[in-house]
Amino acid sequence: MVKLAVDSEKCVKCGTCSDICVAGIIEPGDVPHVSKENALVCMRCGQCEAVCPQGALELVDPSLEGTMDNKIGDIGSSKQIGNYLRGRRSVRHYKNETVDREVWEKVMGIVRYAPSAGNGQPVKWMIVHDPVKVKKLAGMTIDWIKNVISEAPPEQDVTGFNLLVESWENGTDLVLRGAPHVAIAYAEQDETNPMSQFVSVDGVIALTHLDLALPSFGLGSCWAGGLFMALNQWPPLAEELKLPEGHTFIGAMMVGYPQYHYHNIPKRNKAVIDWK
Structure with a gap:
């Protein structure tokens, strides 16, 4: 208590x-x-x-853990925060270099402060740290894609999936982009708990915190959409990752040291705002 x-x-x-x-x-x-x-x-x-x-x-509370520096301090100006957020990029080219677990623990020490519905903090993490295992997950995702293609009705457009398979067979990984690590968010899905309806949102918020925290450690990331689609649809992946019973995958993210650095902020669509 x-x-x-x-x-x-x-x-x-x-x-x-x-x-x-x-x-x-x-x-x-x-x-x-x-x-x-x-x-x-x-x-x-x-x-x-x-x-x-x-x-x-x-x-x-014995289950709560604080932080060494508990003072908020200066969060930066609107210009600094704005430039940081606008300059955030999805990284799809990584150095052949792994991230020490000590660095990962510092990153996750920040991410655990992500807000959640009712402060339930339901999000748990799988950090696939071994690059060999990451490549295996990419290959298993390709297996799922091949299965989707084989079962797709004639009218379904599977051009994008065909490209992923063809690239993989030619030695190019477009699923996990050769990233050395993958972070996977998951949570318990308890239908008797009304707060469970929010776990997917909680997970996306936590993944976004991860995405935004990584650059301060010199790291980059990219949302792993292909892997995420396969995680909850291809049982061999759940078995490989030993997903606990009663839990569901929420999202996945590639992580590593960027091969390239970005210097400019590109254009985006104008914000669509409906004033009421």
């Missing part, structure tokens, strides 16, 4: 933690507190801990 630890010497009784509590369970007073009954309702979102200007309170 989560507990709210308050440093009474730091607390100035401003009531901000009580106001901002998502569940409305923090009771103000000489010292902010949560009753034992209401503690069961706590979402463990940390809004109270994050908003306290005095740093006077802390959520205590």
Whole structure:
């Protein structure tokens, strides 16, 4: 059970933690507190801990892990953030170099802060770290594609799939692009839990956090759409990756050190905004 630890010497009784509590369970007073009954309702979102200007309170739960530097600091100007987001690129050419697990752990230490519905934090990760295994996944995806082609009705256009197979057989991997690693997001799919309807959205948000965190480590990524399509449709892939029973794949991403670096921001369509 989560507990709210308050440093009474730091607390100035401003009531901000009580106001901002998502569940409305923090009771103000000489010292902010949560009753034992209401503690069961706590979402463990940390809004109270994050908003306290005095740093006077802390959520205590054995399952929670903080970060060495818990001060937010300067997030950068709108120009800096805008240029970073506009300059983000999908990387499809990688160096023949693996990423140390220590680097991966630092990256995932950021990604775990991705928001999720009800702060459920349902997203789990498979990091395929061995490049040989990554290539095997690409080959198994090709097997699925061949099966799709063989079962496709005559009127279905499978031109794109034929190109993937032909390229693979000619020695070019257009599925995982020779990336040394693949990150796969998955989660439990419990039909009795109403929050399960949000796990796919939670997973995409987490994958986006991964995508945006990687460049700060000198890494690049690309959404692995072909592999993702195959993951939930080709049983041999689930068996290969040992997907736990009751879980579903949410998305996949290629990861590695970029072979090329980008210097300019290309054009995009204008934003479509329907003002109401």
